[in-house]
Amino acid sequence: MKHNALVTNGLSIAFGLLFLVSLIGQAFSGLAYFNEQQMSKNLEQISLGQYITSSNFAVDVTENWQSEYLQFLLFIVLTVWLVQKGSPESKEIDKRGTESDEDQRLGRHLQPDSPPWAKAGGLKTKVYANSLGLVMGAVFLLSWLAQSIAGFSAYAADQLSNLQDPGSWAEYLGSSEFWNRTLQNWQSEFLAVWSMVVLSVYLRQRGSPESKPVGAAHDETNVEG
Amino acid sequence: MGFRRFRPGRPPAVRLGGAAGMLLLAAGCAGLNPGSGEAAATAQQFHQLLDAGKAGAACRLLAPGTTEEVESDDPGSCAAKLSRLGLSPAAGVLESRAYGREAQVRLEGDTVFLTRSGDRWVVTAAGCTARNERPYLCEVKGD
Numbered sequence: 001m002k003h004n005a006l007v008t009n010g011l012s013i014a015f016g017l018l019f020l021v022s023l024i025g026q027a028f029s030g031l032a033y034f035n036e037q038q039m040s041k042n043l044e045q046i047s048l049g050q051y052i053t054s055s056n057f058a059v060d061v062t063e064n065w066q067s068e069y070l071q072f073l074l075f076i077v078l079t080v081w082l083v084q085k086g087s088p089e090s091k092e093i094d095k096r097g098t099e100s101d102e103d104q105r106l107g108r109h110l111q112p113d114s115p116p117w118a119k120a121g122g123l124k125t126k127v128y129a130n131s132l133g134l135v136m137g138a139v140f141l142l143s144w145l146a147q148s149i150a151g152f153s154a155y156a157a158d159q160l161s162n163l164q165d166p167g168s169w170a171e172y173l174g175s176s177e178f179w180n181r182t183l184q185n186w187q188s189e190f191l192a193v194w195s196m197v198v199l200s201v202y203l204r205q206r207g208s209p210e211s212k213p214v215g216a217a218h219d220e221t222n223v224e225g
Numbered sequence: 226m227g228f229r230r231f232r233p234g235r236p237p238a239v240r241l242g243g244a245a246g247m248l249l250l251a252a253g254c255a256g257l258n259p260g261s262g263e264a265a266a267t268a269q270q271f272h273q274l275l276d277a278g279k280a281g282a283a284c285r286l287l288a289p290g291t292t293e294e295v296e297s298d299d300p301g302s303c304a305a306k307l308s309r310l311g312l313s314p315a316a317g318v319l320e321s322r323a324y325g326r327e328a329q330v331r332l333e334g335d336t337v338f339l340t341r342s343g344d345r346w347v348v349t350a351a352g353c354t355a356r357n358e359r360p361y362l363c364e365v366k367g368d
Binding site for chain 1: 288289290293324325326327328329338340341342343349350353355358359360361363366367368
């Protein structure tokens with residue numbers, strides 16, 4: 001049965017829209033907060049355009065981005081080797097590792113509709129076999145770099161408005177401000193993954209592929225509803 | 226069939242994400258030293274006007290909050306009070322650093338703090354002395 005593209009792409013469309021609406025909401029609420037602070041210091045207020053191109057907005061966005069991409073990077077890579085009995089987020093205990101070519105549909109087990117880089121062999125296939133982790137890792141590192149640069153700029157501006165020296169980017173990388181921003185995001189991401197891995201052993205959400213079938217046993221691993 | 230065939234079909238979300246990432250990186254970098262030269266020129270001009278006895282013109286280079294603090298409930302008294310303070314002369318620029326909407330200019334003889342107001346820089350504090358990790362002690366500053 002042929003479905004409408006809106007149906008077959010519902011998940012990406014819904015999350016894409018949720019992302020945009022949240023980002024726009026963050027821009028407006030962040031601007032209001034920034035201008036409240038400006039007013040309390042008797043400094044000039046700024047426009048939305050000035051705010052969304054400011055380091056204050058950039059650091060608030062990128063500090064969350066880097067932690068999300070780190071979360072997925074670790075989840076994607078660690079679940080190659082680490083398993084959790086009874087969790088639909090884990091593969092079977094005996095499948096720990098990078099698995100056989102047969103399991104991964106490579107080499108003699110390629111299929112006519114396998115992706116071109118999977119068929120190419122050599123370096124291309126090696127890269128493609130790790131492309132999800134590589135891209136997630138690259139976005140994580142770039143977001144973290146952007147957080148450090150924008151965070152330093154916002155921190156330095158705050159220091160200057162308090163009549164203090166701004167310091168340098170290198171000093172900022174070792175500062176409590178940078179690591180507090182970073183770790184407060186990391187801890188929440190790791191808690192969320194831990195909750196998902198553990199709670200999905202015992203709890204169910206009927207119809208969700210993130211859950212096991214409602215009637216599945218608690219110790220059944222790698223079954224999705 | 227090569228990978229290149231996939232490129233035109235790269236999901237718009239990926240391109241949008243890449244563009245957004247570059248924009249944010251640019252926003253972060255744009256906040257580094259924007260107009261530090263203009264800030265230095267304003268700090269020098271402030272001291273030149275004071276040296277020339279033009280305290281009224283120097284007052285017009287102050288941020289509103291700083292003017293209020295200098296006048297301290299006596300509107301219009303900025304020029305007289307600024308003259309009376311007798312800030313030490315300062316001239317050559319040693320260093321100028323600007324981040325976001327704030328700047329610090331180290332002159333030979335003074336450190337001046339500035340903020341962005343419209344399309345120009347205005348002085349938030351002058352006659353400042355460093356105190357290690359604590360805020361500078363400034364003879365002219367806002368509240």
